[in-house]
Amino acid sequence: METPDPFDIWLPLARAHKSILATVEAALKQAGLPGLDWYDMLWELERAGNEGLRPYELQQKLLLPQYGVSRLADRLAKAGYLIRQECSGDGRGQILLLTAAGAETRAQMWTVYSEAMQQAVTPHFSPGEARRLAELLAKFLRPSPADKI
Amino acid sequence: METPDPFDIWLPLARAHKSILATVEAALKQAGLPGLDWYDMLWELERAGNEGLRPYELQQKLLLPQYGVSRLADRLAKAGYLIRQECSGDGRGQILLLTAAGAETRAQMWTVYSEAMQQAVTPHFSPGEARRLAELLAKFLRPSPADKI
DNA sequence: CTTATATAGATGCAGCTGCATTTACACGAG
DNA sequence: CTCGTGTAAATGCAGCTGCATCTATATAAG
Numbered sequence: 068m069e070t071p072d073p074f075d076i077w078l079p080l081a082r083a084h085k086s087i088l089a090t091v092e093a094a095l096k097q098a099g100l101p102g103l104d105w106y107d108m109l110w111e112l113e114r115a116g117n118e119g120l121r122p123y124e125l126q127q128k129l130l131l132p133q134y135g136v137s138r139l140a141d142r143l144a145k146a147g148y149l150i151r152q153e154c155s156g157d158g159r160g161q162i163l164l165l166t167a168a169g170a171e172t173r174a175q176m177w178t179v180y181s182e183a184m185q186q187a188v189t190p191h192f193s194p195g196e197a198r199r200l201a202e203l204l205a206k207f208l209r210p211s212p213a214d215k216i
Numbered sequence: 217m218e219t220p221d222p223f224d225i226w227l228p229l230a231r232a233h234k235s236i237l238a239t240v241e242a243a244l245k246q247a248g249l250p251g252l253d254w255y256d257m258l259w260e261l262e263r264a265g266n267e268g269l270r271p272y273e274l275q276q277k278l279l280l281p282q283y284g285v286s287r288l289a290d291r292l293a294k295a296g297y298l299i300r301q302e303c304s305g306d307g308r309g310q311i312l313l314l315t316a317a318g319a320e321t322r323a324q325m326w327t328v329y330s331e332a333m334q335q336a337v338t339p340h341f342s343p344g345e346a347r348r349l350a351e352l353l354a355k356f357l358r359p360s361p362a363d364k365i
Numbered sequence: 366c367t368t369a370t371a372t373a374g375a376t377g378c379a380g381c382t383g384c385a386t387t388t389a390c391a392c393g394a395g
Numbered sequence: 396c397t398c399g400t401g402t403a404a405a406t407g408c409a410g411c412t413g414c415a416t417c418t419a420t421a422t423a424a425g
Contacts, residue, residue: 069343070338070343071338071341071346071347071350073330073334073336073337073346074330074333075346075347075350076337076346076349076350076353077236077333077337079350079353079354079356079357080229080232080233080236080353081233081237082356082357083229083353083356084229084230085279087229130231130234181222181223184222188222188225188226189219189220189222192225192352192355196352197220197222197224197225198220198224199348200352201220201224201225203341203348203352204229204349205228206340206341207340208228208231
């Protein structure tokens with residue numbers, strides 16, 4: 068059995084990623100909206116609702132380094148999209164809460180984001196291919212079979 | 217027929233990209249070697265051989281902005297991995313040539329790079345799945361069917 | 366030749382990222 | 396209570412990126 072070359076996956080994957088990202092970011096910029104990093108944090112905060120989220124929780128969800136979350140939160144706060152609330156029960160921590168302006172902007176971004184994604188991805192695949200590709204890519208999400216404890 | 221959701225492709229693709237990239241970059245750093253951006257330019261220059269490459273050619277091959285190539289070339293030159301040669305026939309331009317040190321470093325990087333890629337990708341797929349995934353991802357490389365001239 | 370326009374590449378500045386460190390609080394051991 | 400260790404989050408610094416602009420040469424028009 069021939070061992071498959073991982074670069075046959077990596078190279079086109081990296082290109083596809085770059086291409087899609089460029090398309091979507093360009094569409095957002097064109098619309099005068101913030102980039103995807105802002106979107107991701109706004110979205111997580113919106114999903115968290117009134118409970119808000121601790122920075123370290125965002126860190127896990129967004130796969131960002133600790134200082135990345137800290138500074139992205141700075142920018143969103145400066146833009147008025149979130150507020151930092153003292154954390155009752157842990158004096159070191161804080162709770163990040165989405166503001167109405169943040170929710171508003173996220174909603175605007177979504178219309179552009181989803182439309183651009185549609186254009187960037189859909190034309191390349193038949194529905195069947197798309198479904199199969201999604202299935203295969205999903206296999207990255209779980210730990211690989213080799214990651215035994 | 218249900219229209220497939222492009223985010224079923226995009227979200228796992230983005231995660232996979234981030235995960236693989238992190239694995240490989242960590243391995244390179246661990247080995248005290250430069251990052252993948254350096255590798256890509258070194259590799260193109262090595263493929264170009266004695267002819268070398270013009271910066272604008274690298275720009276297309278690497279999908280980098282003009283100033284990105286200019287500055288990356290600065291760093292590689294400072295590290296002694298390439299030299300800038302005057303371009304006979306176009307006084308504005310220059311030719312970038314790989315040095316022996318550059319070729320040496322690229323070779324060292326390759327052993328780490330390919331090994332890390334193997335580890336990051338292969339465990340997730342059977343050979344058949346890997347082949348199919350590579351085929352599907354390759355469909356991004358050509359212009360989509362909708363891009364008629 | 367002269368001038369207008371286009372192309373190759375560099376660069377100043379502002380903003381972002383990575384790294385290491387720092388500050389502040391939490392928590393368990395003595 | 397005090398001390399040592401661990402965790403949450405911020406930050407100074409250096410390096411990188413994007414944007415706009417700039418310089419220098421090429422090329423086409425008159």
